[in-house]
Amino acid sequence: MSFLIVIPARFASTRYPGKPLVDLTGATGKTMSLIERSWRAALEVAGNPRVVVATDDDRIKDAAEAFGAEVVMTSTECANGTERCAEAFDKLGGGFDVVVNLQGDAPLTPAWFVEDLVEGLRNDAVAEVATPVLRCEGEMLTALLADRRAGRVGGTTAVFGYDRKALYFSKEVIPYTGKNYADDEPTPVFHHVGVYAYRPSALAAYPRWDSGPLEQLEGLEQLRFLERERPVLCVEVEARGRQFWELNNPEDVPRIEAMLAEMGLE
Template identity: 35%
Template sequence: MWWRSRSRVVGIIPARYASSRFQGKPLALILGKPMIQRTWEQARLAKTLDALVVATDDERIRQCCEEFGAEVVMTSEKCPNGTERCNEAVKRLKRKFDIVVNIQGDEPLIDPDIIDGVVMALKASPDAMCSTAVTSLKPQDASDTNRVKCIVDKQGYAIYFSRGLLPFNKKGVANDKFPYLLHLGIQCYDAHFLSMYPLIAPTALQLEEDLEQLKVIENGYKIKVINVDHDAHGVDSPGDIASIESLMRGRNIA
C-alpha cells in the first residue's frame, strides 16, 4: 500500500500578503524580525523535517524569506486556502516527500515538538490520512469563533471541529468542569492524500463552518489527533503583536 512509505517529510509554511484582517501579516516585525522568519526559525528546530519551505504568492515575501535563508516556492494567487497552497508547493518541488506538514505562518512561537508530534502520529496511524494537535481551551475563549474547538473519540481520532462551543450543553453556557479542546492550526497530511484533496468537492459542513478539515471528515477519512500542553499564540490582528513581544521578552528570546 502507498501509505507504507511514509518516510520523507517536508514542512511548508503558507504565507500570503493579502489579508482582510491584517494586510502584510507575514512581514510584520516582531522584536525586529518579520513574523514569517520567527515562525521559520522555530519550525527549523523540528527533528522530523527533511526540508522546510515557505510557499507564497507575493514577491515581497519571497524576497524577505530568501534574505534570511529560507527556501521559497512561488504559488498561485488563486489558491483558496493554505492546504491547497501546500499541495501546489509540493508539486513544484523537485524532490519526493511522503508527508507534508502545513505549518501556520502566524504562529511565531510554534513549539517544534508539536511538529514532530503530528509527524510521528501520522507515521504510527496508517489508517489516518491526516494528523493534527489540540490543547486545553481557556474558559475565556469558549465563545471566540476564531478559536476552533475539537472533539475526539476514544482512539484519538477527530469526530468534529467547530467555531462554536463543542460539545454544547442544554444550559447553553461553558461548563467549567468539562475539558474542552482547542484545535491548533498545524495540519499534517499524507502526501498522496494531499494531492487528492483539491479534487474533492467542498462539503456543506466545511462551507458552513469555514473549516478545511471538515471536508476530510465528511468524506469518511480519519484525522489522528494528539493532545499537547501548549499555550497558543497565533497572530490574528496587529494588536496581537505586542502580547507576542511581551512573551518573547519574558522568555529572553532575541
C-alpha cells in the same frame, strides 16, 4: 520517514492583510516578521526536514529570501494553506513520506508539536491527516470565550472520539461547558493547533474536491477532509510550560509579544 515542512503565506488575508510581514518584538527587543519567526520555528524541528515558504506574493518572497528561506511560488488561486501545500509539494517533485503544513501565523509553535504529529501519523495506519490539539487550561479557555464575546476569532477548538479521530472543528468554543475553571485547571476543551501532517495521497486528492458547506461556513480547511469522510487524527500535545497563541487579528500582536517576553524568547 522523510518529511517536508511547508509554510504557506499569503499577503491578501481577509481578516489581516499583510499579516506575514507584521513585525513581532521578542524578549531581547529584537524584531522579526511573523513569517521569519514561523520559519525559525520550523528549523528547530528534529528529523532534518526540508523547509520551504510557499507564497503567491513577491513581497513575501523577497522578505523570505532575504532572511535565508527557500521559497516556492504558488498560484493566486489557492483557496487555503492545504491547497498551497499541495501545489508546493507537486512543484518540488514529491519524494517525501509526509508533508507538514506549518501555518505562517503560528510563530509560537514548539518543535515537539510537529515531531509528535509526525510520529502520530507514523503510528496510525488509518489516518490520512494528523493535527495537534492542546488541552486548554482555564486561562486559555477564558481568553477564547472572551474573544468570541467580542466578535473575534481567537482560535479553533476540536472534538474527537475515543480513537482520537476528529469529530468536528469549530471557531466556536466547543464542547460547551458551563463550569468556571481556575486559571491552571485543565478543562475538557481542546485548542486546535494550526499544523497538519498529510500523507501525499490525501494531499494530492484535496484540491480536486469541492469545498463543502461546513468548510465554507466555518472557514476551516480541515473540514474538507471530514466532509469527505477522510479520517483526521488528533494528536494531543503538551505545552511543557510554553504558551501558545496564533496571530489571527491585529489585537493578537501585543498578546504574542507579551508571551515572547514572558517566555524569554528572542
